[in-house]
Amino acid sequence: MGLSAGVQRHRFAIGVVITGLSLVPLAMTKAAEQRNWLGTPAPTQQTKPALSAACPAPANPDPLLGPRTKMPGRWIGRTKAAANLSIVVMAGHADSQGTGSSGTPGYAVDKRRLPPMQAGIRDELFWNRQVQAAVVRLGTSRGLTIRSYTPPSITILDDDNPGTNWSRAKAWSARGEYILEIHFDAYRPHGFGSGLIPAINRPLNSLDESLGQAFGRFPRNFRGGLGGPRRGIGILEMAMLEPPLEDKLRDQATRSQTVNCLAERVVDALVKGVS
Ligand SMILES: [Zn+2]
Numbered sequence: 001m002g003l004s005a006g007v008q009r010h011r012f013a014i015g016v017v018i019t020g021l022s023l024v025p026l027a028m029t030k031a032a033e034q035r036n037w038l039g040t041p042a043p044t045q046q047t048k049p050a051l052s053a054a055c056p057a058p059a060n061p062d063p064l065l066g067p068r069t070k071m072p073g074r075w076i077g078r079t080k081a082a083a084n085l086s087i088v089v090m091a092g093h094a095d096s097q098g099t100g101s102s103g104t105p106g107y108a109v110d111k112r113r114l115p116p117m118q119a120g121i122r123d124e125l126f127w128n129r130q131v132q133a134a135v136v137r138l139g140t141s142r143g144l145t146i147r148s149y150t151p152p153s154i155t156i157l158d159d160d161n162p163g164t165n166w167s168r169a170k171a172w173s174a175r176g177e178y179i180l181e182i183h184f185d186a187y188r189p190h191g192f193g194s195g196l197i198p199a200i201n202r203p204l205n206s207l208d209e210s211l212g213q214a215f216g217r218f219p220r221n222f223r224g225g226l227g228g229p230r231r232g233i234g235i236l237e238m239a240m241l242e243p244p245l246e247d248k249l250r251d252q253a254t255r256s257q258t259v260n261c262l263a264e265r266v267v268d269a270l271v272k273g274v275s
Pocket of ligand 1: 093103104183184
């Protein structure tokens with residue numbers, strides 16, 4: 001989301017390393033415990049960690065994302081999502097550069113006067129694209145039916161042009177696909193924080209619920225119902241585009257790791273939502 005989000009066009013191991021010991025029944029004997037210490041594989045040890053050890057574990061306040069939305073919603077996603085549900089990942093503002101809905105420039109560009117990450121586009125789109133790509137790559141590796149969509153131009157003035165995120169989302173949502181659009185919120189005090197602004201055009205499901213639990217929930221009718229959610233888009237505000245997260249993204253030494261940690265949060269929530 002950007003500073004001009006009021007415009008109708010507005011248009012996540014750590015620590016969860018599951019060892020055999022953590023799953024050992026309380027009644028396990030001392031001898032059995034010792035065998036485990038000695039590395040005897042137990043059947044339950046096959047469980048793969050959901051998040052890699054290099055990423056900070058989810059917490060509140062969250063060390064990776066910062067605060068959750070200061071305006072919380074109360075919706076619950078109750079409809080069960082099919083395990084093979086088709087998921088389409090879009091980058092927010094991918095077709096609205098140079099319009100009133102270009103996305104946030106971020107704290108670094110706006111306040112520190114640093115150059116944008118890429119000339120001609122807002123930093124939010126740059127990071128939305130990075131996370132989009134990582135989510136699809138990681139999601140595919142974890143068995144999700146997931147793909148990305150990229151509009152043919154970064155500026156499409158007609159919302160109803162068939163190439164816009166909105167037009168594709170409307171058509172794909174109508175045939176039952178799950179549309180997720182990656183965003184970063186504006187920095188404080190303009191931004192709200194992380195969370196999902198869910199779709200309005202359909203009953204909320206277990207994927208929405210899982211993302212809501214992982215990132216937080218915006219009110220379902222946030223800003224009176226945004227154009228994206230009306231067309232079936234779930235808008236995922238990853239975090240506010242401000243330090244310390246923005247610094248970790250901008251620093252070449254920590255960039256790819258940070259993008260991957262953000263994507264892991266998303267993919268972990270998606271996997272939980274369809275299983
Ligand atoms: Zn945005």
